[in-house]
Amino acid sequence: MDSVKRKQLIDRLLHDISRTHGDLYYQPTSAIALLIHKSIQNGAALNADEKALLASLSQRDIEVLLSLH
Structure with missing residues (x-):
């Protein structure tokens, strides 16, 4: 259950960060992490x-966790 919650929180943080960093699509996973x-x-x-x-x-x-998306 914790793993699902962690994934949801990571997704939420990713969404929040993408608002201020519009070029995340082109960034490597390591930079986003x-x-x-x-x-x-x-x-x-x-x-x-x-x-x-x-x-x-x-x-x-x-x-x-990001790679599981």
Whole structure:
């Protein structure tokens, strides 16, 4: 269940980031994962439960989750 929630949160963060970075389509997954990872580290409009769920993810973990999309 946590994995599904993580994927949903990553998708939400990706959507939020894409609003300010219109060229994400042309970026490598590693660059997008880095943006998402930094967003998580900065708190990115996440509640405490969401932060706790995503806190343990590395940039590589995020890349893998993005590749499942």
